[in-house]
Amino acid sequence: MKHRIVVLGAGYGGSFAAGILARRLSPADTEITVINAEPDFVQRLRLHQFAVGQEVETPKLADVFAGSGIRLRLARVTAVDPDRRVVTVADADGGGEIGYDTLLYALGSHVADSGVPGVAEHAFDVTGRPSALRLRERLDTLDKRAEGGNVLVVGDGLTGIETATEIAESRPGLAVTLVARHELGARLSAGARSHLRRACDRLGITVVEHTSVEAVEATRVLCADGTVLASDATVWTAGFAVHPIAAVSGLEVTETGQIVVDRTMRSVSHPNVYAVGDAAYALGDNGRPLPMSCASAGATGRQATEAIVGRLTGRKVTDIKLVYVGNHISLGRRDGILQLVDGEGRAKPKYLGGRKAARIKAGVLKMSLWGVMHPTFGMPKRRRRLTAAPEVAAEKAFV
Missing domain, CATH: 3.50.50.60 (FAD/NAD(P)-binding domain)
Known part of the structure; x- marks a missing residue:
């Protein structure tokens, strides 16, 4: 049997992580499945542009993952059972259960009403x-x-x-x-x-x-x-909330429902589960919780994949810098603000504003989309094998 890696969610964090795992792990003894409710990749950072009538590219996930070896399951996640290591999904065919050996939880967040009526x-x-x-x-x-x-x-x-x-x-x-x-x-x-x-x-x-x-x-x-x-x-736009699935699954979560993870993004209560992006309660290198953001999704996603690959292949787990360096804010299409922050998360005195800041923000978004759409870029001819038979490596990974 191959070691089964299941990724929940195909936003920035989930898509990036799935692509990295596909590039670095051998398909001879691993299989990667991405579960997502929608067939398209959604550029969440550009939804305010879409809302005003601008065209925003939404590539098909089937095309994104084509040729990567990643399996795509279009379904809605309804439950996670970390003790039985299964995920329950619902789709047009009735859904069912999907088993896993390693779970990467990247279901993101949605708008929070904060209990305000109406x-x-x-x-x-x-x-x-x-x-x-x-x-x-x-x-x-x-x-x-x-x-x-x-x-x-x-x-x-x-x-x-x-x-x-x-x-x-x-x-x-x-x-x-x-x-x-x-x-x-x-x-x-x-x-x-x-x-x-x-x-x-x-x-x-x-x-x-x-x-x-x-x-x-x-x-x-x-x-x-x-x-x-x-x-x-x-x-x-007054805040975000995470999906309640994690909280009812038995995973250790915060009061906000985020999954509590260690430095490698591994659940502190269930070591075969990793969480990234908005769904994870991760402390940055400054000791403060990383904010919900695309930048945090990228850093936590890279750290989780380093941990998964390292543990399954018997290599040392590399520590990725968990830092939040600043904010890119678009003010329409021709203006913006680039505000850097210090190690305590406080705004530095200097900032960049105007067209140049807007171009930098646009460039970051283009690079993010390109990275999602090219999951096989840089794929080595020989990818890393597990240190033993998949079932043995799985047990070693969770010690």
């Missing part, structure tokens, strides 16, 4: 392609109205800033308001905050600061201080 019923979000398409259709409807419409973006994190500026630039007939819990761009340096504010002024975005939202209704938002803001489309 978010689930009335708000839009850009954390998935279906929800971004729903927002796109709503913006199309508002654009056709003679009076236009009010778009309210709640949350001034990276997603909120990028969504508000993208809508304002691409849909100038709509009035855009950005609601910030604290000062706009509070985590940025003073210079970057000023640049962000100038961008909002240039794009005609109304900024409401130091405001918390208590409820979302169909045509308005109610704030904690009693303020009522009219809204024809409320976009909720």
Whole structure:
């Protein structure tokens, strides 16, 4: 029997990791299966662009993994049983159970309503392609109205800033308001905050600061201080939440449902399970939890694959740097901010803004997509074999 590696999720973290494992492990004694609910690779970092009507490439996962030896199973994960080492899935054929020897959990995250009434019923979000398409259709409807419409973006994190500026630039007939819990761009340096504010002024975005939202209704938002803001489309970007599957599976998780992992991204409760990306509670080299981000997905994914390959082939596990160096923020298509942070996660005084920052952000996204679409790039002629028969190597890997 071959050693069965199952990857849950084909976002940035899952796709990258599956490709690395396929490049480095011999297919003679390993088989890699990726389970994903959708047939396409979704560029989540560009969903705010898709929402405003721009074309965003969505390659077919079947084409992405063609020739790599990776098996693709299009199905929705409904349960994980880490004691029996099986995953339960649902698909058009009725689903079933898929067994594994090593599990790589990369199911990512979705929008968090934070318990605010009305978010689930009335708000839009850009954390998935279906929800971004729903927002796109709503913006199309508002654009056709003679009076236009009010778009309210709640949350001034990276997603909120990028969504508000993208809508304002691409849909100038709509009035855009950005609601910030604290000062706009509070985590940025003073210079970057000023640049962000100038961008909002240039794009005609109304900024409401130091405001918390208590409820979302169909045509308005109610704030904690009693303020009522009219809204024809409320976009909720105030945080992310992970899928509850891990929490109910018996894996050790945090209060937020993230899987608690060690330095190698291995579950502290079930050593045959690894978690990467938003689903993992991983401490960076500075001792702080890595933030939910594409950069964290890349670092944790590389560390997990190093650990899996090292343990299965009897080699030393390489430590990947787990650092968060900064934020790339797009402010429409022609402006941006590149803000570096120090070892404690605090913004450094200097920043890069304007067209150059926007081009760097676009370049990073292009490189990320290219990496996903070329999983066999650099594949060696001879890939590493397991140190023993697959079943023996599996037991060694989990000691």
